[in-house]
Amino acid sequence: MKDVILDIKQWGNNLGVRLPAAIAREAHVHVDQRVKLTASNGQIIITPVRDEPLT
Template sequence: MVTKIASWGNSLGLRIPKSFAKEAGIREGSAVDISFEEGRLVIRPIRAPRYELKDLLARIRKNNLHEEIPTGDPVGREAW
């Protein structure tokens, strides 16, 4: 596919077709890594790691367990 680079403020912008964005799993606001490799501009989506609560809880040890943090008196109907 051929496309054109456009001016965007003091920078240049590249419009990514919807079908390409969908296939790459990106949307407006997605973080991407841009690099220059062997004479080519390469754009790669950055995938944030997905965490499972059970895995995070399994990593809690005595040396990384913090004390309860005081947040003041309950306000409204938030009392538990």
Template structure:
């Protein structure tokens, strides 16, 4: 599909046809990642990574493991 880049304030805007938006699972307000690859604009839906505790703990190495850190006295109804 061919479309036209248009001026939008001090920037340029690209309208995304409804069918393309639906297929890419984006809607108004969606966050996208924009990059240039080999001279072409690439727009991808931003997908936040989902981490599990187990996956994060597997990445802990002895050199990055830190001891306990004092955060001061408790405040309010905190329990230590």
């Protein structure tokens, strides 16, 4: 697991964080992939949403 310290920036009326390429690779996430955000106990958790295989 990699740890990095990032700054939260203003992005329009929202807040944003840029994911470093190394973190994105390790988490197997890519551009335009959907993620689930969860706020719990003062933490923000980002979980990749995997596409369901077609049957």
